[in-house]
Amino acid sequence: MINPQWLRSFMVLAERGSFTRTADQLGLTQAAVSQHIHHLEAQLGPLLIRRPRQVELTPAGQALLGYCDDMEQAEKRLNLRLSGADDRQGEISLITPGSIGLSLYPLLLDLQASYPGLSVRHRFAPDQDVLEGVRNNHFELGLVTLKPDDPRLVACHFADEPLDLVVPATATVNSWEDLESLGFIDHPDGHAMASRLLSRVFPGNRGIRSIACKGFVNQVGLILEPVARGFGFTVIPRYAREAYAPGEAIRVVEMGPRVVDALWLIYRAEWPLSARARFVASELASRLTGETLALV
Template identity: 45%
Template structure:
């Protein structure tokens, strides 16, 4: 949902280049530390004191199953299998841990892994084909093209991740990065 707004900014400032990519939180933190990016948007508050961050929003996490699953049970999830992605274990720990007592002792061990993708646009493809379930932020679920093939479940105990805007601590951001940060804050 942010990319169109950032492209509007690039149209206004043609010398600005938007480098918009999805990556695991740790990769974003490393890119900030290596000074290869000015700012990063993450769902994990950095523990490194060389990264400064501010919370700018909340992103609900959703359990996503094939469309035919009307009310997911622990047994159903175990039968389906888990579609893994770079942040999936973290997401599952937050959402499944809050909603399934069995998860507290299982931690996904009895749930077989049915697939893996590190491409945000492809993570739900095996779910849509009935090959498993996963846990994703609501925004990623809403962006999936085959909505009729999946079912996003709002569980009894909702869980959200905090979104953090991060940059290198002590660094004065260039105006271009400040402009991008302001667009992000206005549209989260």
């Protein structure tokens, strides 16, 4: 590794051809510039031929000038990466639960179409894996349904995710017994969501565990298929339900008080969120909910 000030002197000298003019330009004395070149030549061999009124580069001098150019390019790349100045360029790494992830997927594709400089790495995972992924610096952004209490993570309210009770289009549902007759279509977060919603709609019910499980699937996009075929009911977030093809043989039961899950956007607290991640997170929130995301 070569002293950067020496290289700076050499570059200006190569351009201007005179020690005196180089010193002027750099705000140093001619003697300092002479010493810099002396150090470089001690290390690398003869770099230039001194002529009255003008220096000439040797091949070694030309090689060193090439190196200086390489260095400048590398520094530009570093500065670009550090500043993240262009918030519409670079990688976005996002890890989300399947429900909201399914809703965001087309929005992310739209963003990529609008800003071709963006590339998106998006993984669907349960809450626990989301936390790990962000904490371990594998993903810059994550969405979780429970606000984490971890000093290493920032959590911003991203959106509210209402839960829907979804039944076959032809079903009649007015009581807990109607649900028992239908049966339950489960998914990874199925029990937790059903418990939360149904304990509000049917207070004092016997619990979701007393209803026969008629199916299980861990792909959010596939949960409503058995419901549409009349095999049973399920409880899923509205965004996931809305992402399903319209005109299917399902309907939502609007009964009792609404239950809403808050979604939290998380990222590492110890360093600044990149400009592009800020931009994309804001766009997603805005396009999903129509509201402005309040990042800290």
